[in-house]
Amino acid sequence: GENVEQHPSTLSVQEGDSAVIKCTYSDSASNYFPWYKQELGKRPQLIIDIRSNVGEKKDQRIAVTLNKTAKHFSLHITETQPEDSAVYFCAASIRAAGNKLTFGGGTRVLVKP
Amino acid sequence: EPEVTQTPSHQVTQMGQEVILRCVPISNHLYFYWYRQILGQKVEFLVSFYNNEISEKSEIFDDQFSVERPDGSNFTLKIRSTKLEDSAMYFCASSIVSPSGANVLTFGAGSRLTVL
Numbered sequence: 271g272e273n274v275e276q277h278p279s280t281l282s283v284q285e286g287d288s289a290v291i292k293c294t295y296s297d298s299a300s301n302y303f304p305w306y307k308q309e310l311g312k313r314p315q316l317i318i319d320i321r322s323n324v325g326e327k328k329d330q331r332i333a334v335t336l337n338k339t340a341k342h343f344s345l346h347i348t349e350t351q352p353e354d355s356a357v358y359f360c361a362a363s364i365r366a367a368g369n370k371l372t373f374g375g376g377t378r379v380l381v382k383p
Numbered sequence: 384e385p386e387v388t389q390t391p392s393h394q395v396t397q398m399g400q401e402v403i404l405r406c407v408p409i410s411n412h413l414y415f416y417w418y419r420q421i422l423g424q425k426v427e428f429l430v431s432f433y434n435n436e437i438s439e440k441s442e443i444f445d446d447q448f449s450v451e452r453p454d455g456s457n458f459t460l461k462i463r464s465t466k467l468e469d470s471a472m473y474f475c476a477s478s479i480v481s482p483s484g485a486n487v488l489t490f491g492a493g494s495r496l497t498v499l
Contacts, residue, residue: 313474314490315490316487316488319487363486368413370439375425376424
């Protein structure tokens with residue numbers, strides 16, 4: 271089955287700096303890669319996703335890149351703010367109805383003011 | 384914005400007791416899931432459910448676990464005889480296929496299960 275690895279496990283950045291989180295996946299059939307943000311004690315919430323026919327997607331201060339050949343994808347957060355502090359999870363799935371997500375181990379991001 | 388709702392938010396139980404966690408998925412969603420998250424660890428897939436039957440289950444989802452959609456709105460996870468290692472946050476999720484074909488999951492707020 272699919273295995274998703276995520277690095278780093280913790281990331282501390284100064285407010286205003288950029289944060290980059292990287293994930294690799296093992297199943298070449300995976301073609302849908304969402305990113306979830308989980309604030310302390312709350313539910314994971316989708317922040318951005320990318321499909322395998324797209325190399326990059328951007329939404330305001332967050333962007334995701336995908337290298338299908340190397341089987342890795344990354345989340346980039348620019349101009350970080352204290353409210354970006356959370357745990358971020360990458361996930362992989364085969365883009366089809368009802369297919370499960372396989373999550374990475376999570377990255378705890380701390381933005382220092 | 385439609386939400387997935389879960390009850391209870393927190394349940395404390397004795398080892399060996401049965402527990403039922405309840406979920407109300409988003410009304411027009413067709414696919415339902417249970418995930419769990421042991422404190423400080425990754426979110427792990429347990430089971431997916433579609434058209435009143437299990438679509439897929441993980442190795443975690445053994446004979447102690449069962450799921451049911453008893454009526455048109457609820458989706459339940461039952462643990463027959465809880466073990467200490469069942470202590471975790473259990474997330475229900477539901478999904479619908481977006482116009483782009485992506486299977487976008489929406490998670491509930493979770494039910495924290497503590498087994499003593």
